[in-house]
Amino acid sequence: MITRKPSQIIRTDKWALSPTTEQRLLLGETVKVYRRVCRYLVGIVFTHWPELGGLSSNEQIPAVERLMHSTAKRLTVKYPQINRVFHKFPSYYRRAAISFALGQVRSYMTRYRDWQSGLSRKRRDAKPPTLNADAGCYPALYKGQCYKLRGYDTVEIKVFTGSDWIWTTVEISGLRERHEVPNNKMLSPFLIFNRKACHLSVPFHCIPPKRKPDKNVVAVDLGINTTATVTVVTFDGTVIHREFIHPGRDIDRRDKRLKSVFMRASKTMGKGGKLHKGFCANTYRKCQNINTQICHIVSKRIVQIASEFNSEAIVFENLKGWKATGGRKRSNLRQRFHGWLKAKIRDYTEMKWAEAGGQVIDVVAAYTSKLAYDGSGVVKRNSKNYALAVFQNGRQYQADLNGSQNIAARGILKLTRRNDRENRSSKRTGRLSRSWACLCDLWTQDRLRLA
Structure with missing residues (x-):
């Protein structure tokens, strides 16, 4: 070896x-x-x-x-x-x-x-x-x-x-x-x-200290409406902590400055024309600094949660190379996707957590938010409130929280090297072909272990 x-x-x-x-x-x-x-x-x-x-x-x-x-x-x-x-x-x-x-x-x-x-x-x-x-x-x-x-x-x-x-x-x-x-x-x-x-x-x-972690992981769902949704899940599938991290004051400061760029650009160009090189460079620089501050605040809190629960790992979705498909060109939604701090938060968290002796792992992002954590199938988003997910059994649940629990399940399966469902098909009823692990899979495995 x-x-x-x-x-x-x-x-x-x-x-x-x-x-x-x-x-x-x-x-x-x-x-x-x-x-x-x-x-x-x-x-x-x-x-x-x-x-x-x-x-x-x-x-x-x-x-x-x-x-x-x-x-x-x-x-x-x-x-x-x-x-x-x-x-x-x-x-x-x-x-x-x-x-x-x-x-x-x-x-x-x-x-x-x-x-x-x-x-x-x-x-x-x-x-x-x-x-x-x-x-x-x-x-x-x-x-x-x-x-x-x-x-x-x-x-x-x-x-x-x-x-x-x-x-x-x-x-x-x-x-x-x-x-x-x-x-x-x-x-x-x-x-x-x-x-x-x-x-x-x-x-x-x-030199990181030698750790004796407990059997749990911290799963992080990075979103647009909520910056980070954190869930702590034990290896048997018990959720022991939930938290939403969203530094709204800093986000408002950044968005206010970006809105001022839009107003100044419309006054400069009018109905046509071109902006000169370096237009609003100082404002963009300030926005970048605010983004860095947001990433440090969020990553520091994630590491604090992992330290409090003595977690074995912090689990993220693998969003490398992800590109937004929703939102019209130059729309507010497309602008929000463009300013999504998914990579920076993950990198800062890994740097801080590695210093404490922990590890950060990535899991496949497909169907983390689309499948219900209880195994009931594909969820539907509420038409009036997109952050709300409706399960097939009629239950309503926070969509990012549902996704973070599924991320935790995949991370635990990856750590324990058990039935890896991420690369093979499943013929179970009510589940899609090439199904992905959910939180309910941990419950099933725990029952089989006890039986």
Whole structure:
């Protein structure tokens, strides 16, 4: 049996800094001189890439240093200018800059080979990629050499004054919680400093705790009317929790801004005409940020529910590649489908839940909402209230809740590797050919197990 090594989980926290006016000048000067060194090194690495490209990553940085950094044992180098132009430049800042330059050139060479072979060309006259030496990078800080933590209140950073390198103590004004987790390992942070931001971008290697989950799953039905309908179902088919997650305030804020775009477009174009490129770009940017916030709110609550019930997995419908068929072109329904956050919510949930040691699984989406969870057959939607489903036995039920319970059943069957009904036909009366698992299938299996 082949076992795959689990991939590393790297998450990044933002530690806000509160520098004084003098410290802001020093931090700005440090970033400025670091970028100058990076631009200088990109040219050196690109010139010598034929011999550097064949080396391993551990051999490349010393090879570049032998080209431009003179020492007591290595008096003559090919590019001695760096020691004169960047006097007393710290060795660990230099190695971080070399690592960045190697990454830039490696990326360019890969993209250029793809362009030459035609893999990345969308048109015949597509221009080749360019090597960007001025990429707006930020310095990586190595522990003990570039920064020293004094608890979690202050940090000492080695900065450039314009003529010398000194240590300055900067106050940490905001933290997240990943440094408090015992298993997490803190990696080298980046100093992010510009006109709008001043913080440390601190990556953590997260090692999920070993879990002993209970026999239940959290099923999520992502909808249009309700953002997420969550159901917790045990392996024997008992529903132990239901919840609707719908951050209406944020959705209203987004829709109000999108409505203003429609009004401004009608005033700009009138009955005809064309909108210029970048029309309402700021409004669209704000709407995207609101969507991101909605996804974080919903995914965080889903993970909280899974943690409260110690669930084995979170189950989603596999909606990859799904396209809306309902709604006329440019109609409100089509616009709502276009703004459906199904992929983002699923991805954010998986990232958060993987950090807690859980797994996310996908099941076939067909007939999850169309079949009644009690096995009574195909449901009909209420003509006046589409969110209401009417079973064949006359029972009325919330459509998204019905769908989430069927999603849970499919997830449980997938986890337990029992009768997989998703890929074979069924001849039971009252069920469609190629029928799909519903919640009632768990009840049947539980009865057979007890009998």
